[in-house]
Amino acid sequence: MSGTTRSWWGWGNVEDAVVGPERRELTRRVAEMLPGADLAVHEAPPIASFDLPAGRVQAPPALAPCASAATSDRLSHSHGQAFRDVVRALLGKLPHVPDLVMRPTSEADVVRVLEWCTDENIAVIPFGGGTSVVGGVEPRVGDGYSGVVSLDLTSMNRVLEVDTTSRAALVQAGVLGPHLEAQLRDQGYTLRFFPQSFEFSSLGGWLATRAGGHFATRLTHIDDLVESLRVITPAGAVETRRLPGSGAGPSPDRMFLGSEGALGVITQAWVRLQARPRWRSGASVGFAHYEEGVQAVRALSQSGLDPANCRLLDPMEALINAGSATSVLVLGFESADHPVTAPMERALELCRDHGGVLSGGPRPTDSPDRPARGAAADTWRSSFLRMPYQRDALAAQGMIVETFETACTWDRFDRLRAAVDDAARDAMRQVGAVGVVTCRFSHVYPDGPAPYFGIYAAGTWGRTVEQWDEIKAAVSEALIGCGATITHHHAVGRDHRPWYDQQRPGLFAAALQAGKAVLDPAAILNPGVLIDPLPGRRDGAAARGHRVSRSTDEPGEFR
Structure with a gap:
């Protein structure tokens, strides 16, 4: 939003924080509900107080315009927005910080980032609005990588095309909710997808996490609003066919919906639009x-x-x-x-x-x-x-x-x-x-x-x-x-993994691991979410033969 500043440690905009009479009333209600609670206020440490170690990796010249090693960028991309994230930031305890933040402006940039990171064994954490509440964007990847890059897609934020006949739009994945709706409003459309995080979360984030919107029934999951996806993986580009429905085998869209950046980077999607309600x-x-x-x-x-x-x-x-x-x-x-x-x-x-x-x-x-x-x-x-x-x-x-x-x-x-x-x-x-x-x-x-x-x-x-x-x-x-x-x-994310491992069928987990081995042979994409890679994952040098098949922003053949 114009004229506002995102909080580096907590939710939303600094200007919208709870202060003054609202905070006093909130404190009064809590004290009444929980007598004896210690409600002393603790302030977040200033960014300048953090002495981060220098990044372990440096972007190649072709990617230098996309890269940032600024302390503010690295800190704000080191955590999501769960309670435990907020408190750790308040305490100044953020042990997992990316070495670089990369902001691609095109699909070709995404391709180059994945090629570089595959070759150099650098973990890549796809990042949209950063509103994950399950450790999904936290660079907690273990010691097996030479560095960690947070891949922030929010510069890829345009509605590329609107098909008024089919009532659908081709949208870049980095667009945040309000900007998406603003681009659709003049044509009388809406995606009609409003999670609580709407103001600060992205289309790609909704897709990668199978998010649910505000509406209580019917067309409430982002799954219901997807016509097709385009995904860049370390092994190649995947683009699904635009269809209102299909019974042709397991859905390739469903493979990437909910994949949380572990299988590929969603760069754009055709989404089903709705007429604005009257x-x-x-x-x-x-x-x-x-x-x-x-x-x-x-x-x-x-x-x-x-x-x-x-x-x-x-x-x-x-x-x-x-x-x-x-x-x-x-x-x-x-x-x-x-x-x-x-x-x-x-x-x-x-x-x-x-x-x-x-x-x-x-x-x-x-x-x-x-x-x-x-x-x-x-x-x-x-x-x-x-x-x-x-x-x-x-x-x-x-x-x-x-x-x-x-x-x-x-x-x-x-x-x-x-x-x-x-x-x-x-x-x-x-x-x-x-x-x-x-x-x-x-x-x-x-x-x-x-x-x-x-x-x-x-x-x-x-x-x-x-x-x-x-x-x-x-x-x-x-x-x-x-x-x-x-x-x-x-x-x-990472926080639900122990219980997700119990919920999913074992053979499905094995199939998912096999799919990751094909799409991400060096296992660089968001390590730790959803599944562990197959034992003996291939290193970057062994994966160099796997290149993205299309490295331009040209539309796919199934438009």
């Missing part, structure tokens, strides 16, 4: 009993109504972030084609059937402008947008404030929620952190919800990372033990 309607519905809210959401998810927003907040989540003493369902519909009064009325009828009461304002009506959501829904939406900034503020005050998300089938949800609650509370007791556990649904499907749990605990300054790691491990074991997924939309 009609919206929103409401908040209260439930005296949380279990009634769960049943109402299950009925909604299986009704075929496909609400755009269907977030159920448990009483603690509603109290902290929506100012309500009961469970709240934040409900919304939107359409570019037709009014949404009828689906909203039917959705509210289903809610009433399960004890729901429309709360916080008048009955919602169709409007091409801002919807009438109700007080609780409006309060929660404002809190949702401020959550990452408030997390950083509380992290600097010794609080453990972090989330973990998952998905399970409806028949397993009650057991899962109880197991997670028990595991988190027991782990908090063991590490000496007093706190609460919250739950909301971020997405819902006909066969199950995606619960999003939150931890708010008074930690011990200087130990909060270790305390959180213990809590996270306990909860992750509970997720896997209950048959849920280790992640619904936050990716695997």
Whole structure:
């Protein structure tokens, strides 16, 4: 955004940090919820205080214009945006820092970077907006490499073509959310993909992590919006055919969606566009009993109504972030084609059937402008947008404030929620952190919800990372033990690897390793995420014969 400065250590823009009255009110609420918590404020160290060792590698002359060894660049590319990343930065403990940051401006630059790094045995960490919360962009690669390069694609940020007939666009992977939407808006289109990280994350990052957007049902995963991909690997370029659908074998797109930069660098994609919505309607519905809210959401998810927003907040989540003493369902519909009064009325009828009461304002009506959501829904939406900034503020005050998300089938949800609650509370007791556990649904499907749990605990300054790691491990074991997924939309990275290794089938892991050996024979791409390379990986010298087959920005043959 123009006139703003990205924080090197925490979320978002420096100008948007929690300060003044907002911080005082936040501190007051936490002190009321957790009496006795030490909420002293700790400031991030200045960049100038870091004495980084000199980089171990130097870019060749052809790549020198793309390279930066500036301390600010190296530090800001050394971590993502998880709680543990933020706290380690606040403590000045960032042991894994890239030697260089490379900013290619063309696909040809990407090719040259991968060729150089393959030859010199340099690890490459593809980097978009840097909003990973699972260690996905952290240069924690071990000692087997001569250096580490962070490959920042944000200079490759244009919408190259819009196909108005098929309603699709060819987009470079480095574009951040707001810039993408700005380029589509004049033609009346939207990608309609708005994760919480939207302002600071990139299309390539969404694709590489199989990200989930804000919308609760239907076309919420980036997978659903991809028509084709172009990927540069150390062994060659891969470009998939533009098709609305295909039954021709396993999907090559699916191989790279969610690959987290371990198989190749996504440089551009054809994505499916939507007409910009004209009609919206929103409401908040209260439930005296949380279990009634769960049943109402299950009925909604299986009704075929496909609400755009269907977030159920448990009483603690509603109290902290929506100012309500009961469970709240934040409900919304939107359409570019037709009014949404009828689906909203039917959705509210289903809610009433399960004890729901429309709360916080008048009955919602169709409007091409801002919807009438109700007080609780409006309060929660404002809190949702401020959550990452408030997390950083509380992290600097010794609080453990972090989330973990998952998905399970409806028949397993009650057991899962109880197991997670028990595991988190027991782990908090063991590490000496007093706190609460919250739950909301971020997405819902006909066969199950995606619960999003939150931890708010008074930690011990200087130990909060270790305390959180213990809590996270306990909860992750509970997720896997209950048959849920280790992640619904936050990716695997390095932090989820132990539990992802348990979740995936063994033979699939072997097939994935074999695929990496073909695409990345020197195993330089994002080492440590998803899988380990096959034993005895080939070094750069042995991989020199594997070159990218197309090193220009010319369009592919399947346009």
